[in-house]
Amino acid sequence: MKIEKDVPLARLTTIGTGGPARALARPRSLGELEEALRFAAVDGLEVVVVGLGSNLLGADGGVDALVLRLEGGLADVETQEELLVAGGGATNAVCLHRARAAGLGGFEFACAIPGTAGGGVKMNAGAYERDWSDVLVRALVATADGTDWLGPRELELSYRHSGLRPGQVVARAEYSLEARHPAEIRATVAELVARRKATQPTNKRTFGSVFKNPPGDVGAGRMLELCGLKGHQVGGAMISPKHANFIENADAATSADCVALMVEARRRAYEEFGVELEREVVFIGGLELPSGM
């Protein structure tokens, strides 16, 4: 398997920021994935999996790790009766397409989530009152020590959270779906995508939701909007004028710009609402938000 050196994280993430990954491997089979994980363990290298990089922010100085991107057989999708079996690197768009072609419904909620099966499991991604825990039967998780099938309970799925640790890689995911006419699936998806386009910046470079919604009635986006932060900019990073829980790469932003904007947003939400917003976006390469306000 080829190891690429110093590939910029900016090329591996939807926000388009971040410095070089020390090493990048693209395993195409379970055997290659296990080989890469053993190689990292022997060399004492941290492992970071990148799906579509749609909820990731990487340090401008890069990441000193073996970055894995699952491709080939690890991004395949097939259906077996009412089961959809996806490689960890399979995109949600391909999964949805295959499900619809096979007349299987239940995955439509993921139509506007631009990630992979592995990223969906790790983040317990969700929308429209559904998330991965509603459809996931089990996931094949690979580590340097071998593989294991884990169910939703063992994966500890809760709101935008799983118990998966660094070095645990979702190689495959099985979803339980149900028979539905393709035309009905198509109509639902069209409606959900239209709703999404009306409220969120779907054609900008972002990493999805910046913060998790805090308990209570006011979501993170509404809170930041009430703080007057829509359109607020630090360097090239801007709080989306369309939805305040998104940061757009408006003008050659750096990850440091995004972090500075997040610090400001948290401070303002704390001052106005007494709420400590918790980040949803995953940081890699040693990025941190200061713990205090």
Ligand SMILES: Cc1cc2nc3c(=O)[nH]c(=O)nc-3n(C[C@H](O)[C@H](O)[C@H](O)COP(=O)(O)OP(=O)(O)OC[C@H]3O[C@@H](n4cnc5c(N)ncnc54)[C@H](O)[C@@H]3O)c2cc1C
């Ligand atoms: C425009 C936009 C809209 C979005 N809307 C939503 C939404 O409605 N709901 C929602 O929940 N999210 C949303 N997101 C965020 C994001 O798409 C999801 O969190 C998605 O599930 C991330 O998948 P990914 O493959 O891109 O993961 P990445 O962003 O690449 O990685 C996220 C985390 O998952 C880990 N990971 C990735 N693949 C694997 C694997 N195979 N095994 C183990 N760990 C892995 C990474 O190491 C990292 O910790 C949105 C993002 C964008 C840009």
